[in-house]
Amino acid sequence: MVVGESKPIEEILAMVADFDKILLTGCKGCVTVCNAGGQKEVGILASALKIARKKEGREIQIDEVTLERQCDPEYIDQLEEPINNNSYDAVVSMACSVGPQYIAARYEDLLVFPALNTTFIGGSLEHGVWAEFCQACGACGIHNFGALCPIARCAKSLLNGPCGGSSGGKCEISPETDCVWHLIYDRMNRLGQLDKMANVVMFKDWTTSRDGGPRKIVREDLKQ
Amino acid sequence: MKAQSNLERVFAAGHFAVTGELGPPRGADAEVIKEKGQYLVGLVDSVNVTDNQTAVVRMASMAVCRLLLDMGLEPNLQMVCRDRNRLAIQADLLGASALGIKNVLCLSGDHQKFGDHPQAKNVFDIDSMQLIATCKKMRDEGKLINEHELEGVPHFFIGAAANPFADPFDFRVTRLAKKIEAGVDFIQSQCIYNMDKFRTWMQQANDLGLTEKCYIMAGITPLKSVGMARYMQKFVPGLDVPEEYIARLKGVEKKEQGAEGIKIAIEQIQEMKEMKGISGVHVMAIEWEEKVEEIVTGAGLLPRPEVS
Amino acid sequence: MRLNYPSNVKIVNVPCTGRVDILHLLKAVEDGADGVYVAGCLEGDCHYLSGNLKAKKRVAYVKKVLEEIGLEPERAEMYNLSAAQGTRFAEIAREFTERIRELGPSPVGSGAKSGAEAA
Structure with missing residues (x-):
């Protein structure tokens, strides 16, 4: 699988510093398996970002959606409804870097940010440990x-x-x-x-x- | 004769060869080369010029080789695969030949992780084995890797390194055999301290007839102090410094440790002179070039032969 | 035993602290709790073998997240005690409340004043 890891929260906070409403998108593919960008990690990141922004006295609205995959156009279709019905300042993707690129290609006028560092093609050695193989x-x-x-x-x-x-x-x-x-x-x-x-x-x-x-x-x- | 280099001629005439080493400076000052090179004039048959050794940026090996030629020293151009792809490697080899460089030492190169630019992208398009094959193809077939015919063929005496102390030990002699098959003419070993292990490796090389197929030079680096010995023992992967030598250095007063290290180096060289299959020694006096004279004199290696 | 513990501690019961997720702890902070702690069984005494050890690692993760976003990691904590240690339970509640009082209110905002998860 493609193995990724979350960027430091400070880096993501800086990315969204100017925004008040964002869509945070997870992926149920590889990054769910490697516990980096699935539904659960989307929830945790959203909460952490919201806490940080509340602390600054400037709340941020974060909608969460986790797609089957972000590397297939047919699944990017699932973003139509939330994106068309909301005016998001930006989309932050927790997929491997394929995901944000697909979203950017679909929505020409939308700012897109990666929340993960895509690290390597590899596998898990034990729970919580991954290594590069290819x-x-x-x-x-x-x-x-x-x-x-x-x-x-x-x-x-x-x-x-x-x-x-x-x-x-x-x-x-x-x-x-x-x-x-x-x-x-x-x-x-x-x-x-x-x-x-x-x-x-x-x-x-x-x-x-x-x-x-x-x-x-x-x-x-x-x-x- | 393949390249007519002085080193090749010394070997061919049956002499016990001696090579030295010079690490280029981390700057553009050519005077440093002249100063360091001066220590080696008349003491060695050829001088290795390191190529961004330990992945630290230094003056280009090829340029330093040319400066040594101007001083009357024969250089041995070290070339690593870490910093250049096959285009750059072949271009550099052609340029080196045009500058009068006749010896090349083919190396993979230390990983940049411990160098001064760990952020660099490494290349490793080809490996040291393939670099040997590249030099040989250029020289013997007059062709580039892509079979393109060269206008003007470079003549290199092709060298490579061998480390009998790295793991897995049983593969080490196989790796030597592969380098010979790839086309190597001479081998310079890693710094030797564990003499028992080195003797075993040489025995294996002799048994396989490998010492008939290339010249093997034993790598000798004098230990300056207990601190240096411990550092090499603990932190340099693939180096094996036995406690016995450390005990010897500890047995003398601190200011005498350098002299004891030189004494050890001389004893090692004397054993190497008698060892079957050893054709010479490669003296790497790391940042201690001024001591090479004492070592080669003590080991009875002077005067160096004049061969034509 | 009728022991008093500070009334600002809101208890959320879970069958085992192994059920406590990072997100549960973060949500408490997000919703305005000034601190959140997990009260699990003594190490080595988990009925499910390693539930309390998993909780310990998750609390450590939450501390790291809090630190990264500029909050005091001391606002999250893991305690271990047995179900028979009622006195200790009350003591921990007082101890943690005192710690949070010293840190002051969470800059995240008001809501429940403190949260606890116990098993």
Whole structure:
């Protein structure tokens, strides 16, 4: 999933400092799963913002709505009713950054703000802990590395084994960070595939990655 | 001969080679290079010039290499993959060759997290293994990575680093073999303190016949003090400083610790001279260039051979 | 036992403090409570194993939010006591009321003067 985390409340407060009526939109997709921007987090943020503004003696009206997803035009339709029937000063989206961009594209004259920092493509390690697993390079080759991704999980995206900074299974950048190449080595060892690790992996073609420009997928079988 | 560099000729003539290291300044003052370089004239066969070492911005390695050439010192251009993509790397290699630089050391580069610009975007378009292959392709095939034929082929003596003390240990010799397969001509090791582990690694390299396929230089960094030894032991990932050396430094008076560190370095070099598969030493006297003379003299490495 | 505790403490009963949500605590502050505390069972004595420990973390989160928006984090608190400690319950109510009195009224505005959640 796309993992995100809330921006500091001070930052969001500064974004809405000039407004008295906003729509706060959550998303029931990835950011609900990672407890960053679902219905519950929308409620908490709205309450915190309202407390802060009451304290300043300038109350803010915050309407809350949480969409099925904010990355599909058909779900953005759900905003028609609240937005058309209210004169919001701005919309604050708690989806990943796709959400506010969709809302901005739909409502040309409306100010839109992101309440989350979209962090990475990853998964949860345990309740309350998430880690990065994929960098969306667009040409998955993890089967060559024991089904672990060195591009996303090695600090230097190395393709030919652990660098000289691998120590005790940890990466040189932090004792909290696993050396994915150590994990790859251990797994290839268990799988009896260490011989594969002796091959020099040559240049990666980054054209399928973001380096090739913004990407788009067109599926003719699905298009209408 | 692949590049006709002085370092390559020293190896080819069967001599025990000695290289030094020079860290460029954090400024534009060329005088610093002349001052530091002067300490190394006549003592080493080639001088490594670090490339934004520890991810701290310093004068460009290539420019410093050219300044050393002007002083009659042969440079070894260190190049990291952290700061440039394949376009910049290949362009720099062509430029370096045009400036008369014949040795290149291919490195991944320290992560910028601990450098002076941790906010930087890193590149890592290619890795050190692929950088070796790039140098070799340019030299042996006269082509860029994209198969474009070069007008004017650069001739490099290709080096790389090896760290026998990083983990997983059993993969370290495989990584050396991969660097040889990618096209490396010589290897300079990480600073060695754990001699037992280094001997084991060399044994593995000898057993696989790797020491027949490239020249291996042992990395030696004299310990200045107990404080430096402890720092390297605790905070430099992939460095292994045994208690035994720390005990030796502690055993002498504080102002004598530097001298004891130099004594240790000389003993290490003497063992390296006898070790099967070792073709030379890479003396990295970090911010202590003035002591290189004492070390190489003490280790009986002078005078350096004149080879043609 | 008929023990007195300050009448400004409004009690909201929940089956277990594990049911108390961050939003419940924030809503109390938003609606004008000068302080809000959770009175849970003694640590290690939760009938549902970890309800009171979860509440403790949520109170910590609320303290952080209050601090971020410029309110005193001391306006939220977690207390642990057993159902048999009636005297302690009254003592906590007095203690917390005294703390809030020292902090002064919440700048958020008037409403209920203090809130408590107990299980």
